[in-house]
Amino acid sequence: MALKPVRVSQLNSYIKRILQSDPILGNISVIGEISNLKFHSSGHVYFSLKDEDSKVSCFLPAGNVGRIGFQLKEGIEVTAHGYIYLYERGGSYSINIRDMESAGQGDLAAAFEKLKLKLQQEGLFSQEKKKSLPVFPYKVAVVTSPTGAAVRDILKIIKQKNDVVDIMVYPVLVQGPSAPDEIAHAITDINENHTDVDVIITGRGGGSAEELWAFNDENVARSIYASKIPVISAVGHETDFTIADFVADLRAETPTAAAERAVPDTRELREYIDSIYSENRRNLRMLLEDRKKHLQLLDPKAFGRDLQSRVAMDHMRIENIMEDMTDSIHSMIRDKKYRLMLLKETLDGADPKAILKKGYSVITDENGVIVRDASALEQDQLINIEAAVGHAKARVVSSGKDK
Amino acid sequence: MAEKKSFEEVLKKLEEASAKLKSEDISLEDAIKSYEEGIKYYKECSEILEKADQKIETLTK
Numbered sequence: 001m002a003l004k005p006v007r008v009s010q011l012n013s014y015i016k017r018i019l020q021s022d023p024i025l026g027n028i029s030v031i032g033e034i035s036n037l038k039f040h041s042s043g044h045v046y047f048s049l050k051d052e053d054s055k056v057s058c059f060l061p062a063g064n065v066g067r068i069g070f071q072l073k074e075g076i077e078v079t080a081h082g083y084i085y086l087y088e089r090g091g092s093y094s095i096n097i098r099d100m101e102s103a104g105q106g107d108l109a110a111a112f113e114k115l116k117l118k119l120q121q122e123g124l125f126s127q128e129k130k131k132s133l134p135v136f137p138y139k140v141a142v143v144t145s146p147t148g149a150a151v152r153d154i155l156k157i158i159k160q161k162n163d164v165v166d167i168m169v170y171p172v173l174v175q176g177p178s179a180p181d182e183i184a185h186a187i188t189d190i191n192e193n194h195t196d197v198d199v200i201i202t203g204r205g206g207g208s209a210e211e212l213w214a215f216n217d218e219n220v221a222r223s224i225y226a227s228k229i230p231v232i233s234a235v236g237h238e239t240d241f242t243i244a245d246f247v248a249d250l251r252a253e254t255p256t257a258a259a260e261r262a263v264p265d266t267r268e269l270r271e272y273i274d275s276i277y278s279e280n281r282r283n284l285r286m287l288l289e290d291r292k293k294h295l296q297l298l299d300p301k302a303f304g305r306d307l308q309s310r311v312a313m314d315h316m317r318i319e320n321i322m323e324d325m326t327d328s329i330h331s332m333i334r335d336k337k338y339r340l341m342l343l344k345e346t347l348d349g350a351d352p353k354a355i356l357k358k359g360y361s362v363i364t365d366e367n368g369v370i371v372r373d374a375s376a377l378e379q380d381q382l383i384n385i386e387a388a389v390g391h392a393k394a395r396v397v398s399s400g401k402d403k
Numbered sequence: 404m405a406e407k408k409s410f411e412e413v414l415k416k417l418e419e420a421s422a423k424l425k426s427e428d429i430s431l432e433d434a435i436k437s438y439e440e441g442i443k444y445y446k447e448c449s450e451i452l453e454k455a456d457q458k459i460e461t462l463t464k
Binding site (some may be wrong): 045056106304307308311314317321322324325326328329332334336 | 410417418420421424432433434437438439441444445448449452454455456459460462
């Protein structure tokens, strides 16, 4: 049973309603190659998406252009997200685009995120599993292209900084289909057959996302995780993050930075050691001097001298006491002698004989009694005269009171 | 010597004798006695020091 004929506009309106109410067509992603790219002065962008067999018109409103994270170019493959829109008046439909991405880029980014999430959940990025770098490595292995900028930078920096460490360049392809396996194998091989290696640097110089892709490989990530030797990743520039960077024990921003981090500065170390050495020498010499002085103090000769001077002091002391005593006894005797002499003089002064010497005489009566009153003498009485020299007997002629 | 007295002991006696000798009211007789004692103690002290000196000399040779 056919419907009665409808007008064109009715048809288009009907189709539009059908198209725009369809859940799939209302939110669809389409892969295709850009062609007939036109940038309208209004800011809207018009182009076609095509594959080998078909094409479809696309409309990118000016308001959505800012979202697109890449340069729109004729011929590139993109994935467009949007909905189907019918242009009633022309009876043609187009994709009204909300967002768009470069197809290859989208795949890579998705794969990257997927692998990153998977390995993260397995614990390959866990901080506790990270090995610390050796303070003084004797051998560094560099897993990279032997002709790239990275190996040149790494060798230059290490040689500048450190004249002790050995460097083993383990040549691998760092891009192309076989690169991931070569890198993974190299890391495993070093762990098995070059056990004297203390630290591994793996990486490459800057490049496009595709060129760095080997370092987003799962096998590379697992070989780094399994490595017993610490691994430093050094891929591209500071802004480039790869899976290898997340797994590595240390992520260096660039190959140059990796070299800086891998080895210590031997010149600085030598200076440091020299300073310790001379400080030790200085301290030891001081200690020795100190002990010598100490010993000198304990030298028996010096000790003996001290003792002798002590004895000498004691000698002097008893000498002084003795002298003092002798002085005392002498002065005591002298003093007594002096007093004796004074007494003698006094006695001498009182001796009657001393008066006689002055011309006086002592007269005594016959009984020897000193005559003190001459008037008491009688006539013819005998008296004794004693002068300073000699004596005489005499007879009193007369006597009386005063003349 | 019957008993060995230390230098310090003998020195103390010497000093005592000296002090006694110098006291104001000592009799001559006591003074002479003190002086004789002093000489005796002085000789003892001197002897001890002499011996010490010799010993040091011998030990530090």
